Amino acid sequence: MQTLDMATTPLREVNATLQAAKDQTNATEWEVLNPRGSHAVAVGLDGPISVTVRGSTGYYTAGMNKQAQVTVAGSAGPGVAENMMSGTVVIEGDASQYAGATGRGGLLVIKGNAASRCGISMKGIDIVVGGNIGHMSAFMAQAGNLVVLGDAGDALGDSLYEARIFVRGSVKSLGADCVEKDMRPEHAEILRDLLARAGIDADPSEFRRYGSARKLYNFNIDNASAY
Amino acid sequence: MTDQTPPRTVPRMSATFTPEINAEIRRAAATGIYDIRGGGAKRRVPHFDDLLFLGASISRYPLEGYRETCDTRVTLGTRFARKPITLDIPVTIAGMSFGALSGNAKEALGRGATMAGTSTTTGDGGMTEEERGHSRTLVYQVLPSRYGMNPDDLRRADAIEVVVGQGAKPGGGGMLLGQKITDRVAEMRTLPKGIDQRSACRHPDWTGPDDLEIKILELREITGWEKPIYVKIGGTRPYYDTMLAIKAGADVVVLDGMQGGTAATQDVFIEHVGLPTLACIRPAVKALQDMGMHRDGVQLVVSGGIRTGADVAKALALGADAVAIGTAAMVALGDNDPRYEAEYQALGSTAGAYDDWHEGRDPAGITTQDPALAARLDPVAAGRRLRNYLAVLTLEAQTIARACGHNHLHNLEPEDLCALTVEAAAMAGVPMAGTDWVPGRGF
Numbered sequence: 001m002q003t004l005d006m007a008t009t010p011l012r013e014v015n016a017t018l019q020a021a022k023d024q025t026n027a028t029e030w031e032v033l034n035p036r037g038s039h040a041v042a043v044g045l046d047g048p049i050s051v052t053v054r055g056s057t058g059y060y061t062a063g064m065n066k067q068a069q070v071t072v073a074g075s076a077g078p079g080v081a082e083n084m085m086s087g088t089v090v091i092e093g094d095a096s097q098y099a100g101a102t103g104r105g106g107l108l109v110i111k112g113n114a115a116s117r118c119g120i121s122m123k124g125i126d127i128v129v130g131g132n133i134g135h136m137s138a139f140m141a142q143a144g145n146l147v148v149l150g151d152a153g154d155a156l157g158d159s160l161y162e163a164r165i166f167v168r169g170s171v172k173s174l175g176a177d178c179v180e181k182d183m184r185p186e187h188a189e190i191l192r193d194l195l196a197r198a199g200i201d202a203d204p205s206e207f208r209r210y211g212s213a214r215k216l217y218n219f220n221i222d223n224a225s226a227y
Numbered sequence: 228m229t230d231q232t233p234p235r236t237v238p239r240m241s242a243t244f245t246p247e248i249n250a251e252i253r254r255a256a257a258t259g260i261y262d263i264r265g266g267g268a269k270r271r272v273p274h275f276d277d278l279l280f281l282g283a284s285i286s287r288y289p290l291e292g293y294r295e296t297c298d299t300r301v302t303l304g305t306r307f308a309r310k311p312i313t314l315d316i317p318v319t320i321a322g323m324s325f326g327a328l329s330g331n332a333k334e335a336l337g338r339g340a341t342m343a344g345t346s347t348t349t350g351d352g353g354m355t356e357e358e359r360g361h362s363r364t365l366v367y368q369v370l371p372s373r374y375g376m377n378p379d380d381l382r383r384a385d386a387i388e389v390v391v392g393q394g395a396k397p398g399g400g401g402m403l404l405g406q407k408i409t410d411r412v413a414e415m416r417t418l419p420k421g422i423d424q425r426s427a428c429r430h431p432d433w434t435g436p437d438d439l440e441i442k443i444l445e446l447r448e449i450t451g452w453e454k455p456i457y458v459k460i461g462g463t464r465p466y467y468d469t470m471l472a473i474k475a476g477a478d479v480v481v482l483d484g485m486q487g488g489t490a491a492t493q494d495v496f497i498e499h500v501g502l503p504t505l506a507c508i509r510p511a512v513k514a515l516q517d518m519g520m521h522r523d524g525v526q527l528v529v530s531g532g533i534r535t536g537a538d539v540a541k542a543l544a545l546g547a548d549a550v551a552i553g554t555a556a557m558v559a560l561g562d563n564d565p566r567y568e569a570e571y572q573a574l575g576s577t578a579g580a581y582d583d584w585h586e587g588r589d590p591a592g593i594t595t596q597d598p599a600l601a602a603r604l605d606p607v608a609a610g611r612r613l614r615n616y617l618a619v620l621t622l623e624a625q626t627i628a629r630a631c632g633h634n635h636l637h638n639l640e641p642e643d644l645c646a647l648t649v650e651a652a653a654m655a656g657v658p659m660a661g662t663d664w665v666p667g668r669g670f
Contacts, residue, residue, distance in 0.1 A: 015448045039441045044378050044449030060432070060445040064378040079432035079445075083376050098432040102373040104417070120431040121373060123417040140427060142417045162419060217422040218405055221259040 002027050006041075007034040015043060022047025022067075037077070042070050045087070062089045065106060078115075081108045084125055097134070100127045103144065109198045116153065119146045122163055128198035138165055139175065147194050149202060157210055161217075165210040166191050168202065177216045183209045262494040263402065265327075265584030265594065267395050267486040267531065267554060272503035274486070275538040277651030278644050279660060283632045290629040297625040298635040301549050303526045304386060304455020304478040307447070311455055311478075312364055312385050314549070315344025316621045317636055318539055321483075321530050321553035322368045322388065322459070324350025326403050326412045327490030327584065328557075329601035330357050331609070332593045335560050337361030338606060339613025343621075348388060348551075351401045351426055351490075353415050354380040361610075366457065369446065371400060371427040374416040381450055386479075388457040389443065391430075391468075394483030394531045395492060397461025397501045400426035402491040406587040409596045439475040457481050462507035462531065463500075469514035473525050481551065482511050484531030488554040490594070491585035504531035504542075506654040509641075512546030521546065522637065536623020543624070544639035545655060552620075559616035560609040561591045 004014045014032060021027055022045075032053045035041050039058035042051050045068035053061070056074035066085040075093030084103040091099075094112035101117070103125025110118075110127070116134030119127050124143045132150035139155070141163035151169035158175020164187070165178075174180075183191075183204075191204040216223055240246070251262065283289035290297060304311035320340045325333050327350060334357040340347040346364035353375020359365055367384030369376065381387060392398065403412070403424040413420040433442045443456055458472040459481035472480045484504025489497065508529055515521035529542045530551035542550045554562075563571075565578040570590035574583065584594035592603035628636050631643045645660040646652035652659045653666035 011448065012452070016451065019451075040445040040448045043445050046378065059438070059441045063445050064381075064449055066378065078438075082432045082445075083373060083378075085377060101432040102376060104377065117431070121427065123373075139431075161422075217419065219260065219423045 001029045001031055003031050003033060005033040006036065006038060011038055011040065014041065018042055018045055018049070018051060018068075021045075021049045035074075039077070042068070045070070056093065065089060075112065076110075080110075081106070081125070084108060094131070095129075099129075100125050103127070107194075107197055109200075113150065119144075119163070122146065126194055126197075128194055128200060130200060132169070135172075136175070138163055138178075141165075145190060145194055147191065147198070147207075149200065157212070159216065160210075160212040162212065164190070166194075166204075166207040167210065168207045171208075171210070174210065177213050178210055179213045181209045181211045183207065263404070263491055263585055264494050264497070264582040265489060265491050266497070266582040267488040268498050268501075268503075270498055272485070273505050273648060273650040273654055274503060274532060275505060275541045277505070277648045278541050278646055278655055278657065280537075280540070280544075280627055280631055280643050281645060282630045287632045289632050290634060292626060292629050295629065296634055297628050299621055299625065301526070301637070303457075303528070303549065305526070306478045306520075306524045307476065308386075308453060308455040308478050309451070310385075310453045312346065314346060314364065316617060317543060317547075317549035317624075318343075318533075318617055318620050319345050319366075319528065319549055319551045320347035320556050321487070321551040322348035322350045322366070322390065323553055323557075324352035324401075324403075324490065325355045325358065326350070326352035326407060326416070326596070327401075328593060329595055329604065330355060331601050331604045331606045332557075332560060333358045334361050334606040335604065335609035335613060336556060337365070338610025339556070339559070339617065340364070342610065342614035343617035345617065346385065349384075351403075352412065353377075354384070355415075357606075359383060361606075368459075371430045372416075373431065374418075374426075378449055381446065381454075384454060386455040386457060387446055387450070388459050388481060389439070389446070389477075390459045391439075391472075392459070392461030392463070392483070393489060394461045394485050394487030394501055394504070395489035396496045397463045398428060399492055399496055399500075400428040401489065402426070402585060404491065404585045404587075407585070407596045412596060436471040436475050439471075443476045455479055457528070459483065461487075462502040462504065465502070465507040466510035466514045469511040469527075470518060473514070473518050473520055477525060479526045479528060480511065480515075481528040481530065482507050483551075484529070486532030487530050488557075503654070504529065504533075505651060507531075508542060508545040508547060509654070509656045515546070522548065536620045536625075537627060539620050540624040540627040540636065540639055541644065543636050544643050545641060548637065555616070556613055557593055559613045560593055561604060561612070562589070562593050564591055567591055 030051045035055045037058045043063040046066040050069045058077040060079045062070040069088045071090045078096040079098045081089040082101045084106045086106040090109045095110045095114045097115045100108045102121045104123045108127045111130040113131035118133045118137040122141045128147040135153035138157045142161040148167045152171045155175035157178030188204040301317040302313045341363040348366040366386045405421040455478040457479040458477040460468045462484040485501035526548040529547040567590035589595040592600045644657040
């Protein structure tokens with residue numbers, strides 16, 4: 001285990017070290033100490049390494065991650081794992097706004113709650129939230145899966161494209177063009193796999209599935225009041 | 228016999244309800260949808276044509292046009308980037324997406340810009356191999372939609388441009404209608420084929436200048452602090468927006484006036500929201516000066532209606548470090564060429580007025596994803612035309628600068644200018660021609 005202590009190591013050096021780790025063969029386990037809410041911690045990683053951040057972080061933790069497994073043993077600020085490409089990001093606590101925004105791949109697990117706009121414009125990422133999510137989550141979500149074990153806030157899935165949403169608790173309201181859909185066996189299988197990968201023990205049959213009604217894909221003046 | 232017919236009132240057309248307005252009312256009544264088009268504001272607004280250079284005389288002497296050097300180079304990104312970019316000429320190619328433009332058009336822009344020694348820019352659709360491969364210096368846009376965004380492309384870009392706004396539609400997102408969402412475009416943007424794509428108007432993971440500062444930090448950390456980071460804003464409140472972009476950590480501010488084009492948006496947005504380019508420059512320069520950054524830290528790139536070397540020289544004289552061209556570059560490639568007049572007529576338009584770029588039926592093969600139409604544009608020949616045009620812009624600007632006695636385009640200054648109209652004098656902060664009166668500065 002290699003250690004980087006942010007009490008004494010500047011952010012630039014922390015990120016440069018972790019970003020360079022893809023070329024090393026004997027240093028795949030890292031821990032980052034004393035993040036103290038720093039922004040942009042462990043961003044732009046591109047290697048099969050494991051990084052554990054011991055403490056809470058600020059904005060954009062693990063932004064644009066590729067391949068790496070990043071765990072935050074604390075809570076994460078806005079935009080955690082934004083535009084993630086692959087790999088796994090686990091937040092042991094809660095996440096702020098825009099978690100997983102525009103993510104294109106990989107798995108983001110938030111064991112606590114996520115604030116508003118979780119999964120905004122997601123493009124293929126899978127997000128599993130152990131608690132509740134805030135309003136306007138999965139806004140304009142294009143692809144991927146958002147799994148919520150708790151409740152969802154207002155306007156879930158507004159202007160949704162092809163992303164799937166699974167919610168076990170209540171949904172305060174659905175956004176424009178987002179509708180509840182049948183949970184067919186293939187969806188239950190996808191959900192079962194996501195829960196297993198996230199390390200969460202839950203029964204897929206307790207969830208409901210939401211997706212796009214696809215009525216707003218092409219502009220029709222008769223739908224103007226939907227916006 | 229005398230004519231007993233009494234004099235009659237001559238039919239009088241309304242200056243308010245013009246034939247053009249009435250036609251739009253009839254079109255709206257028939258369809259129920261606003262007009263969507265490409266391009267920038269077409270209305271007459273105060274512009275660079277309303278300014279004149281004074282030239283040299285007894286009080287200052289000119290440089291020999293063919294003998295004495297007039298430098299045109301510009302370096303962008305000197306504030307924080309470890310690898311600033313130096314361009315041979317201060318005329319860059321503005322962001323235009325693959326999707327809005329054909330692959331051949333993007334390749335031609337890269338070829339022309341590279342031959343001329345300047346940069347080109349991606350757009351709201353990600354980076355294509357054609358574009359990267361043919362562009363020596365490529366600016367990668369980070370837009371609200373983040374279509375195709377990935378860290379590998381960030382790293383292989385030469386500079387990064389965070390797009391906050393655009394002159395044609397400040398406060399609005401882009402559009403790409405279903406006709407242009409082909410398989411390739413759909414895959415790049417992770418969208419279903421054939422949908423009417425409406426991009427987000429603001430970024431998904433930040434709002435406001437404090438967040439932007441952190442977003443820029445993240446981009447720098449991902450790219451090792453190598454790349455110049457531009458912030459592009461639409462011309463609305465140029466003084467404050469420039470100041471906030473500087474505060475957020477921008478290396479370069481790109482400022483786009485309302486004549487700047489878009490691939491597609493509502494006509495009402497293009498014509499009624501935002502400021503003319505001329506009105507944007509001096510407030511932005513004042514912000515740079517007030518922050519101690521003008522020509523010494525943060526560079527200013529101005530776009531929106533740049534057509535000639537005179538426009539380039541005037542923008543630089545008012546304080547810009549470089550300009551960007553979009554519409555003019557498309558015209559240089561072959562857009563709206565009269566040789567396609569019969570086809571423009573068949574589309575209900577005419578050469579010079581064709582702006583239904585969103586429909587994807589461009590006879591010139593530029594604003595289309597139709598393979599047959601796109602094949603009409605030879606990227607090598609079109610790139611050469613763009614190179615020629617950029618060379619002419621540069622030569623013209625040099626001609627003016629030498630006539631004003633300057634050995635670098637950046638030595639042009641407001642004192643070299645006067646205005647033909649009160650409006651232009653007020654916006655540009657230069658005297659009315661033949662007077663020493665600058666509106667707003669008293670007598």
